[in-house]
Amino acid sequence: MCEISKEFKEALGSAPEAKTKEEKAAQRGKNKMFKELERHGEKLAEYNSRLEQMEGRNSISKTDPSATFMRMKEDAMCNGQTKPGYNLQISSENQFITDFALFPNPTDTLTFIPFLGSFPGRYGRFPKRVVADSGYGSEENYRFMDEAGIEGFVKYNRFHLEHRPRYKPDTFHPDSLYYNEEGDYYICPMGQRMSRTGTLQTRTEGGYISQSACYRAIRCKGCPLRCLCYKAKANQRTIRVNHRLNSYKRKACELLTSEEGIKERGRRCIEPEAVFGQMKSNMAYRRFRHMGKDKVVMDFTFFAIAFNIKKLCSMMRKVDKKGRKASFYGKFVIIFICYMHKLEICQDKFEKMTA
Template sequence: PDATFMRMKEDAMNNGQTKPGYNLQISAENQFITDFALFPNPTDTLTLIPFFNSFLDRYGHLPSVAVADSGYGSEENYRFMDEAGMEAYVKYNRFHLEQRPRYKPNPFHHDNFHYNATEDYYVCPMGQHMTRIGTSHTKTASGYRSENARYRAHNCKGCPLRCMCYKAKGDRRIIEVNHRLNEYKHKARELLTSEEGIRHRGRRCIEPEAVFGQMKFNMAYRRFRHFGKDKVTMDFAFFAIAFNIKKMCSKIAKQTKNGGNTPHFGLFLHIYPILDSENRIFWTNPQKSVA
């Protein structure tokens, strides 16, 4: 009863068949699993904040840097990371499209209209001012309320660009703009296109994706062996511990073969929470979370 019917990537019938499952979220650093959590909702947007809270409960602090794909780019998530003081290298839904060499902004999309912040109005492609007429609110499934400013043109009747501008029946176009989300997107774009952001974007593909690839294809761990969220959590916890020990042993063997020093501290990373304070030998705090 804790699971939810979801569409899986493994679809033998190729007909969009749904199966009961969980949305597994992991954070990784240097391809080590630093945290994990299971969620019943299939979308990633609503999992980021609870996952960060899980990270906080496990380590006593939030990561200083977060790198994630566009599935996590929402106003609610950006605001949480901003107020937590995190560097959010998190893409939004149109970021990939904007980075294409042949990308041309749509001049009739309100995101590309000129905005006068001083007098709070937009200018449409024909040069007509769109004044603010009110505010609307939307509520997400988690209860977060977003505020959208509404702007309306004075008169679109007879405009030669009307057929390309909008398809509504009215003679005055109305747009809704989320100014706070636009600010977060602008900040995210600057971070993602910086030299450090390009480096993080390159590493994101080989951090959690490589872990999932090793899990599913190298170790054939494609489905849980128990029922119920508590048992499934126990199931994956043992797997994550074994995965990290295997990864550390592989690194030790490789460094020993190359004549390097053996990083013994890594072996004690995941047994830290179960040891008493006087028995804790080594400890390093993960600084980055890659969702």
């Protein structure tokens, strides 16, 4: 656009002087077009700079380029209005904040691996076990935990639905069909064989490639269960099954329904949710007071330190059954050192930014 604007300007400068009315009117029209072209060029340059700042995101805020427009839980107008913000992820142990991270994407699925990936650099190893809700249950995250040796009590999207007392599985759902693992084929409710036809690869937003096997029935025309089985116009039903994800789901279901899993699921409700409840309701910390990711990280780092100190003091005031005060100095020192390390990182970034 800049080159076109320069060529147009040179052409206007080298043009002979207008003498007649028609030539002057044409000259004014060309000048007007040149001004519009310059204005569009400036806008295009601004849009290109915004696209570079977005770094693959879908939106950007003018006041805080690091923030992304998201739907907040606090929606006073109840119209789904989006506001610039960050996706805050925390890990807690006994309601102490042990780590946190801020992400520009609103979905929790894409934050799981980067968040856990920071643990070896800070603590020297991955956590032995992770408890999370269904928002983090994906094939990519399950595979990461399996390869890292993490015992994951992570729910998948249909876990609560499948464990309801009145839940009845759909007879025609691919998960309910009989599968022959040796022959690699399915059997439909009418007893017809569904052979494998190929493999479909899909790429997630995080770049992970997922593979799904495709199976197709031989002939569905004239089947009395066709209207219940599927509603497509084709006479052959096709299903797609992700065998790797199904195996991860079965493993997760076994862990979640075990005695240890039930205990961890019960703790999940009172661990991070209690931290967020204290933060928003009792301490009125609902908005960040700075702009820019580095400053926001520094903002929440100070809050996390104050939160842990307050929690420690309240626990030290409690007296156990034997009349001795509970001691949590060791845990407090570890948490304080970790956050001081993060403060040093924030301070280095802030000094570079202000230099």
